[in-house]
Amino acid sequence: xxxxxxxxxxxxxxxxxxxxxxxxxxxxxxxxxxxxxxxxxxxxxxxxxxxxxxxxxxxxxxxxxxxxxxxxxxxxxxxxxxxxxxxxxxxxxxxxxxxxxxxxxxxxxxxxxxxxxxxxxxxxxxxxxxxxxxxxxxxxxxxxxxxxxxxxxxxxxxxxxxxxxxxxxxxxxxxxxxxxxxxxxxxxxxxxxxxxxxxxxx
Amino acid sequence: xxxxxxxxxxxxxxxxxxxxxxxxxxxxxxxxxxxxxxxxxxxxxxxxxxxxxxxxxxxxxxxxxxxxxxxxxxxxxxxxxxxxxxxxxxxxxxxxxxxxxxxxxxxxxxxxxxxxxxxxxxxxxxxxxxxxxxxxxxxxxxxxxxxxxxxxxxxxxxxxxxxxxxxxxxxxxxxxxxxxxxxxxxxxxxxxxxxxxxxxxx
DNA sequence: TTCATTTCTTAACATAGGTGAATGGATTCA
DNA sequence: TGAATCCATTCACCTATGTTAAGAAATGAA
Numbered sequence: 001x002x003x004x005x006x007x008x009x010x011x012x013x014x015x016x017x018x019x020x021x022x023x024x025x026x027x028x029x030x031x032x033x034x035x036x037x038x039x040x041x042x043x044x045x046x047x048x049x050x051x052x053x054x055x056x057x058x059x060x061x062x063x064x065x066x067x068x069x070x071x072x073x074x075x076x077x078x079x080x081x082x083x084x085x086x087x088x089x090x091x092x093x094x095x096x097x098x099x100x101x102x103x104x105x106x107x108x109x110x111x112x113x114x115x116x117x118x119x120x121x122x123x124x125x126x127x128x129x130x131x132x133x134x135x136x137x138x139x140x141x142x143x144x145x146x147x148x149x150x151x152x153x154x155x156x157x158x159x160x161x162x163x164x165x166x167x168x169x170x171x172x173x174x175x176x177x178x179x180x181x182x183x184x185x186x187x188x189x190x191x192x193x194x195x196x197x198x199x200x201x202x
Numbered sequence: 203x204x205x206x207x208x209x210x211x212x213x214x215x216x217x218x219x220x221x222x223x224x225x226x227x228x229x230x231x232x233x234x235x236x237x238x239x240x241x242x243x244x245x246x247x248x249x250x251x252x253x254x255x256x257x258x259x260x261x262x263x264x265x266x267x268x269x270x271x272x273x274x275x276x277x278x279x280x281x282x283x284x285x286x287x288x289x290x291x292x293x294x295x296x297x298x299x300x301x302x303x304x305x306x307x308x309x310x311x312x313x314x315x316x317x318x319x320x321x322x323x324x325x326x327x328x329x330x331x332x333x334x335x336x337x338x339x340x341x342x343x344x345x346x347x348x349x350x351x352x353x354x355x356x357x358x359x360x361x362x363x364x365x366x367x368x369x370x371x372x373x374x375x376x377x378x379x380x381x382x383x384x385x386x387x388x389x390x391x392x393x394x395x396x397x398x399x400x401x402x403x404x
Numbered sequence: 405t406t407c408a409t410t411t412c413t414t415a416a417c418a419t420a421g422g423t424g425a426a427t428g429g430a431t432t433c434a
Numbered sequence: 435t436g437a438a439t440c441c442a443t444t445c446a447c448c449t450a451t452g453t454t455a456a457g458a459a460a461t462g463a464a
Binding site: 378390395397398 | 440441442443444445
C-alpha cells in the first residue's frame with residue numbers, strides 16, 4: 001500500500017470536512033496534511049495542560065475531549081467538549097507562549113492530528129484556502145464562546161440542562177454526568193437534584 | 203484649514219494607537235481612515251441594538267459604551283465596557299447578517315469612527331497592515347471573552363468586585379454602580395450588600 | 405468472579421445572591 | 435425652582451446551589 005493511499009484513508013474525514021465549506025486542490029490539501037502529526041491519546045490522557053505552554057493545536061479525528069479550567073479551590077469548569085472535526089488547544093497560549101488557561105483531556109481513546117506553531121504559521125502563509133477556512137473556524141469559536149458567556153449568566157442550571165438535553169442529547173448520552181455538571185457550572189450533586197426534579201415532576 | 207490637516211487632528215489618536223503595535227505608511231493610514239465615518243452618540247444612544255442586524259463596527263475615539271445582553275426576563279448582563287481605542291459592535295451579526303446578540307449603548311457622549319461591511323472588507327483586502335493589526339485585535343478579544351467566561355464561573359461576585367477595584371479602579375469610578383453590578387452578573391442590591399460587607403468589615 | 409475504584413444519588417444543613425418594598429439623595433428637565 | 439425620575443441603600447424573606455457525608459450502583463482490573 002502506498003503512502004499516498006494511506007494518507008487518503010487517514011485524512012479522508014478531514015478532507016470531507018474542509019470540503020464542506022471550502023475547496024482545496026489535491027496539492028493544497030496534501031500540503032496541509034503534511035504539517036499534521038497523528039497522535040492517539042488514551043482515555044484521561046492530556047492534550048493540553050493548564051499553566052503549561054500549549055505547543056500544539058489539534059484536529060479531532062475520533063473520540064472526544066473536554067477543555068476545562070481548574071480554579072484555586074480545585075474546582076473544575078468545563079468550557080467545551082471537543083468532538084469529531086473540532087480544533088482544540090489553547091490558542092492564546094499557542095500563539096503568545098503564555099501559560100494555558102485550561103487543560104484539554106481525552107474522555108475516550110482519541111485520535112488527534114496536531115501541528116506545532118512553526119508548521120502552523122507556515123501553512124497559514126502558504127495555503128490560502130487553509131487560511132480562509134481557519135479564519136472562519138476562529139470566528140465561529142469566538143461566537144460560541146460569546147454565546148456560552150451569555151448563556152452562563154442568563155440561564156439557571158436547570159434551563160441549561162434542559163436546553164442541552166434538547167439540543168445535544170448525544171452529548172448527554174456520551175459524557176459522564178459529573179462532566180456535564182461541570183459544563184453547566186454546578187456540582188454533580190446539584191445536577192442529580194435537578195434531574196430528580198425534572199423526571200419526578202412529570 | 204485643509205482637509206488633510208483636519209484628518210490629522212481627527213485621527214491622531216487612532217494613528218498613535220495603531221502605531222503602538224504596527225507600522226502604517228501615511229498612505230496606508232489615509233486609506234484606512236477613508237473608510238471610517240465619525241459619528242457622535244449622545245448619552246444612552248445605541249450604537250448596536252440587540253436582535254437587529256449590526257451594520258457597523260466602530261472604533262471608540264472618546265467617551266464610553268457598554269455591550270449588554272437582555273434576556274427573556276428583561277434582565278441585563280453587561281459583557282464589556284468599551285473605552286478609548288476599543289472596537290465594538292457584534293462581529294457575528296456584522297459578518298453573517300444574523301441578529302445581534304447584544305446591544306451597545308453610549309454611557310456618555312461618545313465619538314465613534316464606524317465602518318460598514320463593504321468598506322471594512324475592502325480595507326482588510328487592500329491594507330495588509332490593517333489586516334494584520336486587526337487579526338491581533340480579534341485574537342485578543344477572543345482571549346478576553348474566554349477569560350471572562352472563566353472568571354464568571356469561578357469567582358464569587360465579591361471576588362469579582364474586589365478584582366475590578368484593584369485592576370480597574372477607573373472603571374469603578376467612571377461607571378454608575380448598577381452597570382457595574384450587571385457587569386458582575388448580580389443585581390444592584392446585591393452589589394450594595396457586598397460593598398457594605400467590604401467597607402464595614404475593615 | 406471478586407475487590408477496588410469511580411460515579412451517581414440522597415438528605416440535612418449552610419450560604420450567596422435574588423426579590424420586593426421602602427427610603428433618601430442625586431439628576432434631569434420643564 | 436420644583437416635580438419627576440433615577441440611583442443607591444437597607445431590610446426581611448426566598449430560592450438555587452454548595453457542602454458534607456453516606457450509601458448504592460456501575461465500572462474496571464486482577
